[in-house]
Amino acid sequence: MEKERVHDEL
Amino acid sequence: MNAFRLLADLTHLLSIIILLVKIRTTKSCAGISLKTQDLYVLVFISRYLDLFTRPLSLYNTPFKLVFLATSITIVYYMRYHKVVKQTYNKDSDTFKHYFLILPCAVLAFFINPKFTFIEVLWSFSIYLEAVAILPQLVLLQSSSNIDNLTGNYVFMLGAYRALYLLNWIYRFFAEDVVRWIPWIAGLVQTALYADFFYYYIKSWRNNERLKLP
Numbered sequence: 001m002e003k004e005r006v007h008d009e010l
Numbered sequence: 011m012n013a014f015r016l017l018a019d020l021t022h023l024l025s026i027i028i029l030l031v032k033i034r035t036t037k038s039c040a041g042i043s044l045k046t047q048d049l050y051v052l053v054f055i056s057r058y059l060d061l062f063t064r065p066l067s068l069y070n071t072p073f074k075l076v077f078l079a080t081s082i083t084i085v086y087y088m089r090y091h092k093v094v095k096q097t098y099n100k101d102s103d104t105f106k107h108y109f110l111i112l113p114c115a116v117l118a119f120f121i122n123p124k125f126t127f128i129e130v131l132w133s134f135s136i137y138l139e140a141v142a143i144l145p146q147l148v149l150l151q152s153s154s155n156i157d158n159l160t161g162n163y164v165f166m167l168g169a170y171r172a173l174y175l176l177n178w179i180y181r182f183f184a185e186d187v188v189r190w191i192p193w194i195a196g197l198v199q200t201a202l203y204a205d206f207f208y209y210y211i212k213s214w215r216n217n218e219r220l221k222l223p
Contacts, residue, residue: 006064007060009177009192010019010070010074
C-alpha cells in the first residue's frame with residue numbers, strides 16, 4: 001500500500 | 011522538508027494559537043465546537059503514539075508535543091474552566107460526532123499501510139482528522155454572528171491541510187513519494203472547507219461579517 005512506513009510528517 | 015510543509019505546520023500552529031488567544035482573552039468559547047476539539051485530541055493521541063516508539067525528531071517532536079498539549083488544554087478549558095464552560099454553545103453543538111469515530115476506525119482496520127497497532131491507529135487519526143471539522147462547520151452555520159477570531163481559526167485550520175496538499179504534490183515530483191492514505195483524506199478534508207473558504211473570502215473582500223447560509 002505505501003512505499004515507506006516511517007511517518008515523517010505531522 | 012519543503013517550504014509548503016513548513017508553511018503548513020506553521021499555519022496549523024497559528025490556528026491553534028488563535029483559538030487559545032480567543033479563549034484566554036475573551037474568556038469565552040462561544041462559536042467553538044467542543045466536539046471538534048474532542049476529535050482533535052483523539053486525532054493527536056492516536057497519531058503521535060510513535061513519540062514513544064520512534065527516534066525523536068528535532069522538528070516533528072516539539073510540534074507533536076505542542077499539538078497534544080494545546081488540544082488537551084483547549085478541551086480542558088471548554089469543559090472545566092468555570093467561566094469559559096458557561097459560554098459553550100452546548101445546545102447548538104449538536105453534531106453526532108461519535109458517528110464519525112466508528113466508520114474511521116473500521117476504515118483504518120481495513121485500509122492501512124501495515125496491519126500493526128501503530129499503523130492502524132495512525133490511519134484512524136488520518137481519517138478522523140478529515141471529518142473532525144464537521145461539528146465545527148455545523149455549529150458555525152447555526153451561529154448568528156461568527157466572531158473574527160473563530161472565523162480566522164477555522165480558515166487557518168483549513169488552509170494548513172490545503173498547504174499539505176501542495177507539499178505532497180511537491181514531494182511526489184521531487185522525491186517520488188506516494189502516500190495514498192493522507193492524500194485522499196487530505197483532499198476530502200480540504201473539500202469540506204470549500205464553502206467555508208468561499209464565504210470567508212467573500213466576507214473578507216466585502217469587508218462584512220462572516221455568515222454561513
